[in-house]
Amino acid sequence: MNVLNDAIVAVNDVFWSYFLIPLLIILAVYFTLRSGIVQLRLLPEMFRVIRSAPGIAPDGQREISSFQAFAVSAASRVGTGNIVGVATAIVLGGPGAVFWMWAMAALVGSAAFVESTLAQLYKVRTSTGFRGGPAYYMKYGLESRWMGVLFAVVITVTFSLVFNTVQANSITSAVSASVGALGGSPGLLLSTVIGLALAGLTALVIFGGIRRIAHVAQGLVPLMAILYILIGLYVVVVNIGELPRVVGDIFASAFGVREFVAGGVGTAIVQGMRRGMFSNEAGLGSAPNAGATASVSHPAKQGLVQTLGVYFDTWLVCSVTAFIVLLGDPDFGGEPGVQVTQNALEANLGEWAIHALTVILFLLAFTSVLGNYYYGETNLLFLDSTPRHMTYFRYAVLAAVFLGSVAPLTLVWSLADVFMGVMATVNLLALAPLSATAFRLLADYSRQLRNGLDPQFTLSKMPQLRNVECWGPASGALPEDVQRSEGEAPSDPGLDAADRERAAEEETGRERSDGDEGPEEEGPREP
Secondary structure, three states, rough: OOHHHHHHHHHHHHHHHHHHHHHHHHHHHHHHHOOOOOOOOOHHHHHHHHOOOOEEEEOOOEEOOHHHHHHHHHHHHHHHHHHHHHHHHHHHHHHHHHHHHHHHHHHHHHHHHHHHHHHHHHHHHEEEEEEOOHHHHHOOOOOOHHHHHHHHHHHHHHHHHHHHHHHHHHHHHHHHHHHHHHOOOOOOOHHHHHHHHHHHHHHHHHHOOOHHHHHHHHHHHHHHHHHHHHHHHHHHOOOHHHHHHHHHHHHHHOOOOHHHHHOOOHHHHHHHHHHHHHHOOOOOHHHHHHOOOOOOOOOOOOOHHHHHHHHHHHHHHHHHHHHHHHOOOOOOOOOOOHEEEEEEEHHHHHHHHHHHHHHHHHHHHHHHHHHHHHHHHHHHHOOOOHHHHHHHHHHHHHHHHHHHHHHOOOHHHHHHHHHHHHHHHHHHHEEEHHHHHHHHHHHHHHHHHHHHOOOOOOOOOOOOOOOOOOOOOOOOOOOOOOOOOOOOOOOOOOOOHHHHHHHHHHHHHHHHHHOOOOOOOOOOOOO
């Protein structure tokens, strides 16, 4: 087993260091320049659109909102990768890995924008809401079904089975550590009980559909993330005198001469970027599956929301873990994992912190299981919508959760890197030619913002697009040759007729609200 694991690790190191990381950096730099640094330029807009209200579905229920889609993707992002993955990156790559995680998030936010915008554009409506993701924009945007099938198979296996096994194992490790700290004897019996309980909780949710997953994630993710952040901030406050040293260690390890000579810089870069992708998933092709479910007025809105998710995950939650570990004693020995963070919390705050982290990790990893399941469900439906097969798939997910709780998983993290690398490669190769469409959508969005509008999109704005199902022309759209009212200021030529009319109406409303007298009666509009 060790020989197989060592072989996989060696292949991973070559594949990530010499192919995937350079490919991701090149494309992320191109996306950043081509979009005018959208991931930073429209940061305030991200906070505005995440509060957008959803529409009403044909069955009378509310659609998935921008925030709920954000919560589903955060449910997958915020979990083992933030607590276990960051600690592992520090153990293997040193403090410098933290800097490269930060830098990677700033750069690949552009890739997150592109992939989620495309997922919104090429989404489809089903009886339970919207579905979409890379498999859909590969099939409908690139018109390459085989590529979509390949991606759908890889993400289904990776997230719903492999990653969920990792999440369940991390929960068991954390609970076992707490039981051991209390004087108990963790073993196979405890692991079996945890596995059965976790599988049962998972079954209650995944048989309820995306709306139930969204509601669970919407409640649990913010609560647990805020609690974890508060604990991290408390660690920083009580160790405020050590903070300059820790920050200095991060930058010195990232760029230090000693590390450069010893090859430590390269290790820090690889570990930081690899664990950063596992955590924030930008460019990986997973978050767009959640982003496509939202009901929004413009595809670019979910591109912005999911970009914000990258920052929330890496700059905030991952940074909390990094400071917890580095403000304790990072040289804990043993296998890297959740115990590193638990030991660091115990060193900083005492034994009670071990149990607090266990509760937080349990709930965050559990919501990750749900988010990972949904990614698999979406892509399995792309492959085969037979209800019987979906039931088999759900039982397979429950089996993976149980097995992850009771089995040693020294090989799973290495296999996760393999599948994650294949996923990212297929997705990035699809984003390269499709990104031009995302940038045209961004240009349309920016034009409407400059004219004081809440951006809206219909297919009439880009009639050259093919295979787009959910963005047909709005009913009652105004003809292109609509005339301006007398005295109306010329509008931006980049806006279509409907946008110009909407801008005029909003401007008229603002003028009325500013006047002292009541509204004047309008004369008939010229045809």
